[in-house]
Amino acid sequence: MTDIAHHIPDALLASYVAGSLARPFAMVVAAHVSICEECRANLAAHETVGGALLHDFEPISVSDDLRDRVLGHLDDPFLAEPARPHGNPTYPAPVVEALGDKPPRWRSLGPGAKQCILEAGKAGSVRLLHIAPGFAVPDHTHGGLELTLVLQGAFTDETGRFGRGDLEVADDDLEHTPIAEQGMPCICLAATDAPLKFSSFMPRLLQPLFQI
Amino acid sequence: MKVTESICDPQLDAVRKTCMMVKERHISQRAVTARLKRTPPSGGKTILERMSVTLGQATSFSEQTEWMLKVRDARDRTAFASLFDHFAPRLRGMLMKNGFGAAQADDVIQDVMLSVWRKASSFNPERAEVSGWIFQIARNRQIDVIRKERRPMPEDLAMPESTDIDGEQVLGIEQEVQKLRSAIARLTPDQRDLVQKAYLGELTHSEIQAETGLPLGTIKSRIRLGLERLRFEMKGER
Numbered sequence: 001m002t003d004i005a006h007h008i009p010d011a012l013l014a015s016y017v018a019g020s021l022a023r024p025f026a027m028v029v030a031a032h033v034s035i036c037e038e039c040r041a042n043l044a045a046h047e048t049v050g051g052a053l054l055h056d057f058e059p060i061s062v063s064d065d066l067r068d069r070v071l072g073h074l075d076d077p078f079l080a081e082p083a084r085p086h087g088n089p090t091y092p093a094p095v096v097e098a099l100g101d102k103p104p105r106w107r108s109l110g111p112g113a114k115q116c117i118l119e120a121g122k123a124g125s126v127r128l129l130h131i132a133p134g135f136a137v138p139d140h141t142h143g144g145l146e147l148t149l150v151l152q153g154a155f156t157d158e159t160g161r162f163g164r165g166d167l168e169v170a171d172d173d174l175e176h177t178p179i180a181e182q183g184m185p186c187i188c189l190a191a192t193d194a195p196l197k198f199s200s201f202m203p204r205l206l207q208p209l210f211q212i
Numbered sequence: 213m214k215v216t217e218s219i220c221d222p223q224l225d226a227v228r229k230t231c232m233m234v235k236e237r238h239i240s241q242r243a244v245t246a247r248l249k250r251t252p253p254s255g256g257k258t259i260l261e262r263m264s265v266t267l268g269q270a271t272s273f274s275e276q277t278e279w280m281l282k283v284r285d286a287r288d289r290t291a292f293a294s295l296f297d298h299f300a301p302r303l304r305g306m307l308m309k310n311g312f313g314a315a316q317a318d319d320v321i322q323d324v325m326l327s328v329w330r331k332a333s334s335f336n337p338e339r340a341e342v343s344g345w346i347f348q349i350a351r352n353r354q355i356d357v358i359r360k361e362r363r364p365m366p367e368d369l370a371m372p373e374s375t376d377i378d379g380e381q382v383l384g385i386e387q388e389v390q391k392l393r394s395a396i397a398r399l400t401p402d403q404r405d406l407v408q409k410a411y412l413g414e415l416t417h418s419e420i421q422a423e424t425g426l427p428l429g430t431i432k433s434r435i436r437l438g439l440e441r442l443r444f445e446m447k448g449e450r
């Protein structure tokens with residue numbers, strides 16, 4: 001918890017606060033913030049900037065009608081927002097929510113690697129990856145941004161070591177081969193705004209089938 | 213739309229510095245000098261009066277914080293009306309700037325202000341300042357309206373069981389917010405426009421990253437100074 005070394009860059013946090021961040025990335029940001037007090041504090045700072053801007057906006061008067069309407073609705077019964085599930089020691093709350101509060105349903109990606117796709121769509125995709133100790137996540141190149149958050153175990157790649165809570169930010173320029181450390185299997189939450197292209201052991205033809 | 217800023221612009225520097233201080237404030241655990249008992253709604257003295265007694269000086273929370281605490285703790289409708297009168301016109305300004313039409317803006321304002329009333333119990337002045345808290349409710353609502361989806365959110369921290377307010381912490385946040393506001397007020401129109409675009413969702417994350425003039429970054433160095441408050445609050449949350 002306290003030894004998270006790789007955090008969320010400010011541009012991503014500001015974009016998350018503003019709501020302009022693509023949904024797959026927003027899930028990774030929310031998951032990291034759930035388990036990282038530094039980034040939670042940083043997020044609060046960005047929200048405070050948003051508040052200062054709101055305070056600073058040129059007020060445009062609102063109608064008495066709207067005021068009456070709002071004040072007249074204070075006693076209305078309302079449905080509380082459905083409670084969001086809690087996180088567990090492996091999966092932070094936003095992941096548990098995306099899993100529908102059930103354990104992941106893993107599908108093999110080949111030797112030593114499994115995945116569970118949480119969401120895939122126009123905005124990109126977000127999935128859980130399960131890599132057996134000593135195995136590599138197949139080398140993949142990117143068409144855009146990729147965020148990888150370690151939830152269990154650790155991996156090492158050309159850029160360093162990533163353990164529980166660490167977030168790797170990779171873009172077009174980075175061709176990397178993360179290898180899971182010995183010990184526990186490495187579980188990661190990985191989001192991308194482009195289809196992942198695995199260049200090892202997965203014939204390209206199968207990609208649509210496996211949604212890679 | 214591209215506005216190029218010089219990194220060493222003194223005004224943006226002031227915003228950056230204040231942004232850093234706000235952040236430190238959020239993570240700072242200070243010697244607690246002013247744990248103030250919140251009396252029940254019926255209890256005579258206002259928080260302000262109790263503050264003055266405890267601190268022996270004329271310090272007070274902002275009007276907005278006072279209103280919000282009255283709404284939260286006493287379901288005070290007059291205080292809520294004051295919050296409405298303060299924030300609704302600003303929300304309208306923000307929404308119109310964001311391209312919302314008048315009717316749609318009114319709908320969002322209604323939803324946001326009713327959320328302020330209904331979710332008041334989750335307002336914690338030790339963690340958030342009222343404008344920032346309402347800003348976030350408004351952004352979430354706008355995103356709901358535009359994308360019709362429930363966006364991923366971090367796990368909520370539990371509200372503290374104690375009803376004490378750490379007055380020093382609250383005042384500290386408010387002081388930093390004041391500095392941030394005056395720094396923003398000193399920006400040139402172009403600079404302010406850029407910052408607004410970033411926080412109103414009109415720039416992508418890569419555009420934000422590319423804008424060296426934005427008051428982001430440079431808030432890395434001192435964040436390890438005091439994380440005890442949040443650590444304490446996050447205990448058992450994971």
Ligand SMILES: [Zn+2]
Pocket residue numbers: 004006007008032036037038039040
């Ligand atoms: Zn972090």
